[in-house]
Amino acid sequence: MDRNPIVAGRFYDDNPRRLYDQIGTYLDAAGPMDRERTILAMAPHAGYVYSGRVAGMALGRANLASTIVLLGPNHTGNGLPLAVWPSGKWYIPGGAIPVNESLAAAILQAAPKFAEDSSAHLYEHSLEVMAPFLLELGERRNTSYSIVPIAVAEPHFEVLQETGRALGRLLASWEEPVSMVVSSDMSHYVSARRAKELDTLALDAVKALDPRQLFQTVRERNITMCGVLPMSLAMTAALEMGATKADIVEYATSGDVSGDFDQVVGYAGAVVS
Numbered sequence: 001m002d003r004n005p006i007v008a009g010r011f012y013d014d015n016p017r018r019l020y021d022q023i024g025t026y027l028d029a030a031g032p033m034d035r036e037r038t039i040l041a042m043a044p045h046a047g048y049v050y051s052g053r054v055a056g057m058a059l060g061r062a063n064l065a066s067t068i069v070l071l072g073p074n075h076t077g078n079g080l081p082l083a084v085w086p087s088g089k090w091y092i093p094g095g096a097i098p099v100n101e102s103l104a105a106a107i108l109q110a111a112p113k114f115a116e117d118s119s120a121h122l123y124e125h126s127l128e129v130m131a132p133f134l135l136e137l138g139e140r141r142n143t144s145y146s147i148v149p150i151a152v153a154e155p156h157f158e159v160l161q162e163t164g165r166a167l168g169r170l171l172a173s174w175e176e177p178v179s180m181v182v183s184s185d186m187s188h189y190v191s192a193r194r195a196k197e198l199d200t201l202a203l204d205a206v207k208a209l210d211p212r213q214l215f216q217t218v219r220e221r222n223i224t225m226c227g228v229l230p231m232s233l234a235m236t237a238a239l240e241m242g243a244t245k246a247d248i249v250e251y252a253t254s255g256d257v258s259g260d261f262d263q264v265v266g267y268a269g270a271v272v273s
Contacts, residue, residue, distance in 0.1 A: 001118055002088040002096075007125045012048045012132060016094030022048060023136045026056025030249075036273045038062040038179050040238040042206070042231060044267035045072065045129040045183045050254045051267040057250045058269025059133050065177035066143050067100050068134065069107070069167070071230035072126035072183035074153035079120025081154040082113045082163060090147065092131045100146035103174065107148060111166035113159055120151040126183040126227070127151070134181075152230035157215045164211070164233040168240025180234045184227020186266030192255045195266040198223045199251065206270050207246050211235035238272050246272045 008014040013022060026048075041062040044051035074083070086104045089096040108114050121127070127149050134145045154160055171178040186202065187195035202223050205214035211232045218228040225231075235243075249271055253264035 003090045005092050008093050011129050014093050019093055020136050026052045027060040030057045030060025034063045038064050038271055038273055039241050039243045040180045040234050040272035042182045042270040044185045045126045050257050054250045054252050054267040054269045061249055062271050065179040066145055067178045068145055068147050069180045070127045070147050070149045071152055071234050073226045074120050074151045076123050080115045080117040083117035083120035083151040084108055084114050085118055085121050085149040086116045090131055095135050097131055098146045100148050104148045110170040111163045113163050130183050160233040161236050164236025165240050168237030172241045182227055182231045182234045184231055186225050186268050188224040188265050189263050192253045192261040192264045195253055195264050199266045203248050203268055209246050243272050
């Protein structure tokens with residue numbers, strides 16, 4: 001089953017030439033790619049005018065394997081809690097990215113909570129917004145990326161931990177290198193000062209490679225980080241894959257573009273190796 005874009009022309013330009021020119025400027029800001037293989041990268045998924053620079057700096061620095069597990073939140077409430085898109089291609093302006101069907105099938109077998117489900121993805125923007133970056137990165141790096149998209153709405157940390165460990169064991173033993181990319185924004189609709197204060201607490205847990213601390217901090221401090229569930233799962237998987245270091249690449253808010261610092265959304269990029 002193929003997926004067609006739903007936010008082209010809204011979150012990002014639907015004209016391929018303009019789109020990839022824009023993404024190129026964001027990736028150019030990243031500087032050199034890390035030498036060490038990236039196990040996990042986190043990037044934001046708002047409209048590119050707001051979050052594209054941070055996403056480009058994170059993904060441009062990341063040394064991603066050609067096979068990528070994409071994990072993001074479920075904003076729509078549709079579908080199952082750990083929804084795996086199993087096959088076909090994800091179309092975006094100017095091209096498409098294939099789903100790695102063999103890895104998707106293995107992930108579905110790796111933990112009982114993973115389930116084949118396209119309905120969680122059909123109207124969800126968080127992973128689609130990552131796809132044009134991957135297409136442009138592939139052109140730049142002479143790499144053809146394949147993906148396994150997973151929408152994460154599972155609210156219980158113990159399930160995220162169990163599932164993350166199973167995913168990490170699978171990816172660590174997979175026949176070719178695999179990286180993960182988590183799509184997440186940070187605090188929503190608070191002042192820039194408050195967003196920076198709260199988001200620093202969450203990002204400190206990311207830097208510490210402590211998924212339980214991340215989950216608990218976000219819950220206890222009411223931080224509106226929409227991707228805390230996929231990030232908790234992916235950090236757990238990354239530890240199983242031998243992760244030892246996490247860097248926060250960049251942090252910004254929508255106020256940096258709009259000039260409105262009273263009601264902002266926070267954006268962070270991170271790279272784990």
